[in-house]
Amino acid sequence: MTTAELLAQDPVWLIAVKALIVFIICVISTLLAVWTERRVLAKMQLRTGPNRVGKFGLLQSLADGVKLALKEDIIPAAADKIVFILAPIIATSMCFMAFAVIPMTGEVSIFGQQTALQLTDLPVGVLYILAVTSIGVYGVVLAGWSSGSTYPLLGGLRSSAQVVSYEIAMGLSLVAVFIYAGSMSTSDIVGSQHDNIWNAIVLFPSFVIYVISMVGETNRAPFDLAEAEGELVGGFHTEYSSLKFALFFLAEYVNIIAVSALATTLFLGGYHALPGLGFTESWLGGWFTLVWFFAKVIFFFFIFMWLRATLPRLRYDQFMKFGWKVLIPVSLIWILIVATLRVLQQEGASRVAIISFAAGIVILVMAASSLMERNKQKVRAPKAEGEAPDFPIPSLPQVQSINVSGEK
């Protein structure tokens, strides 16, 4: 029985219960994620992190939430009031909606009913996730626009450009998964990985592109240009305070968890155990698969934290160049290769043909990269005159050294 058939048997009360569970999981994992991030980031910077509220500071994010809720809620006079209030609601609710199609466990029983911890199983589940996360960006853009202030506007514009660019790369990286799994349903993709091998291994380039673009998609360091605090104050949420700000905060972290969960589902075999540990899946009446699922989500979340601790923020033009000139062409070529291989397989081509095609691709890539190496861009730079200056100058791409003596 497929997951879709299994979920179709759910009575209405069970659907309501599962919706509640998904919501609670989202909120609690956000609270824990904020705490985890602050602690891990602190460890990476030789600090301790929050350790005052509760054991190990575990209640810190709850205390921060209460503090935010009790603060004065300001709506600027220049703001478009309705949109200003609507923006954080859109941003938050869309993040939660993405979780509806994520399969978090295998077959389990909830109050005696056989089901799976997945709210619904759409045949186009991944497409649905892309759709709702795109609507979530409206929250950011509208927040920036409706604030009636310069920095939020700039932040909102940056964010829209950023997410549009990286959503293309993200969508393209997912196409290879669809081709390989032959389905857009999340549970089918998980099932196909269970039957074969994780997509992260066979579709490694897609996996890398997805991981990069999911960081861009969620506006996180090093791609956090929409809220670059050194450049735009707070970016799109500069004018927000109190609960509305808390909603944006919630949205950001739920979004991170959502894209991590999607990455887990599409590339790391979803709720299934690591290869060789399949016997653990039947523990706790199947609920142990939830542990596997969250272990993989936490793995991705750790990558988010690690990136944030390590990399400085990209310059805006570099960021756009990377998205449009590197990620998108690479994923387009990769899709062509995957599609060709897939067709060759399905047409029953001989093993020799498939291997020779793959080898041809490898040789082409090697030839192209060596050509690139040979044609390394040469730039005309001012030639140094006379002696080098006494003082050190920063190395600029076009200037070797500057003549400051004034003599010819």
Place this chain on the structure above:
Amino acid sequence: MTDFNENSKLEKKSSGQADINSVPFTEVEQPGPAPLASQAKGFWVTFSSMFKKNQTVQYPDVKAPTQPRFHGRHQLNRHPDGLEKCIGCELCAWACPADAIYVEGGNNTPGNQMSPGERHGAVYQINYLRCIFCGLCVEACPTRALTMTNEYELADDKREKLIFEKEDLLAPLRQGMLAPPHPMYPGMTDTNYYNGDVKEAHPSQGAN
């Protein structure tokens, strides 16, 4: 501005002023991005830092000791018999670059002997909102009355509370000291005091 590639003729400007087009060009290779391995180094730095000892001091719970000569709150010292060392000369106040010290001298009378010799500091205030802890006052003090402690917790919620009076700054009475005012040690002059001849209070000093 003309583009580098379009500008084939490199003419010198007659004005003699160096401009970008008069500079002779050379072809240089763009360095390009660093190899992946060296780019990944930063990731190892942050990852390995997680397992190092962190540098945070849990401040209100744990107080890290200062260096022994740390410039903290001031202290007005006493002679071993309890008389104050401060003679109210105001040299500290004059030395202070931040104008943080206020001193009023007073006469020592037979009934009110606060320090050896003729004069004592009647009023002594240090304003810790102004003090920059440079220690010039300590250098200026001729009797070594003013020194600095390692006490650094100088924060409060009222400006008035940060103007320390003489009684806030005075060193506590140690063993063998008597609270002034009391007469000087019998047979000792103020010079003896400064030379350190007085080791403790004489029983007769506490008579009155």
